[in-house]
Amino acid sequence: MRAEDLDLDALNSATKYPSILTYHELGPSGGLLENATAFSGDVILTEKVDGTNGRIxxxxxxxxxxxxxxxLFYARGDRVWNRKLGIVEALRPVAERLSATTEGIRVYYLEVYGGNKIxxxxxxxxxGxxxxxxxxxxxxxDAHILQQPLARVASWREGGGQYFHTEDALTEIATDQDIEMAPRLATIAASELPTGIDEMQDFLTHHPPKTLVTLDQDAGGRPEGLVLRATDRSVIAKARYQNYERTRQLRAKQR
Incomplete structure (x- = not known):
């Protein structure tokens, strides 16, 4: 499979990362509603890093x-590339050393952060x-999806057509390819997750209290929040400090 033989619009659409819902439902005013995402079994807590999504x-x-x-910003061998957001600068060295897949298309999703005001x-x-x-x-x-009309590719993606690896497989890939993962903070039972908005905001102050991915000693260190994942990735949600703080502010104004 060669890059020049692909429909780049279809490739771009098929490999976009799907939106992740907030742990508590986001209301029309921008505040959160008392409807928490339902998890079962074990839930993996990972740090949500505040950067920009990059794809390899x-x-x-x-x-x-x-x-x-x-x-899409760059293809292997390009002499000139889009420098927007620092994605190529950050990810090209990683891409150059990745082991090639034997069949199909593999997409690595990474958060690119720091830099010059990403x-x-x-x-x-x-x-700095x-x-x-x-x-x-x-x-x-599956490369065959790229042969479909763009509207069908988008529908396939939004319908969950992409195959995402489970936590165990993701960890194995990261180890094999020597790529650092978003920090894993804890694994807890779903029954231990707070379901109320106030309780979840308090939970966030301890998970983690400080980001684990600072790049130098002058960093501010405030984390963005959490991503919550079922071990088989059947359920995934995000919880951001900003959403809970805004909700508390909106409630205060209504009193």
Whole structure:
């Protein structure tokens, strides 16, 4: 499979990362509602890093593409590339050393953070312009989907057509490819998760109290929040400090 033989619009669509719902449902005013995501069994808590989503798309034979959540920025061998968000700068060295898949398309999803104001939270990770990246998911894509019309590719993706690896498989891939993962904080029983908004905000103050992925000693160190994952990845949700703080503020105004 060669990069030049692919429909790049279809490849871009098929490999986009799906949206993750908030742990508590987001209401129309921007505040959270008292409807918590239902989990069962064990739940893995990982740090949510505040950066920009990057993709490394690998093909059989060694070709690869790099992109953001919405766009493709670079293909292996390009002499000029899109420098937006520092994604190529951060991920090209990783992509160059990845082992090629033997069949199908593999997508590595990484959070690229820090840098020169990638997000308003960049200063929480670096006091300068250091760039970091952490792996948070890996998916396998059947190349046959790229032969479908774009609308069908998008529908396939939104319907859960991408195959994401379980926690155990993800950990094994990260180890084999020597890529650091988003920090794993704890594994708890679903029954231990707080279901109320106030209780979840208190829970966030301890998980983690300080980010584990600072890039230098001058970083602010405030974490963004948590991602909660079932071990088989059948359920995944995010909990951000900002959402809970906004909800508390909105409630205060209504009193």
């Amino acid at each position: 798309i690998t093909l059989p034979g060694g070709d690869y593409f790099l992109g953001s959540r919405e766009e 997000t308003v939270a960049s200063k929480q990770y670096t006091g 312009t250091a760039l970091g990246h952490r792996l948070f998911d890996v998916a396998e894509i």
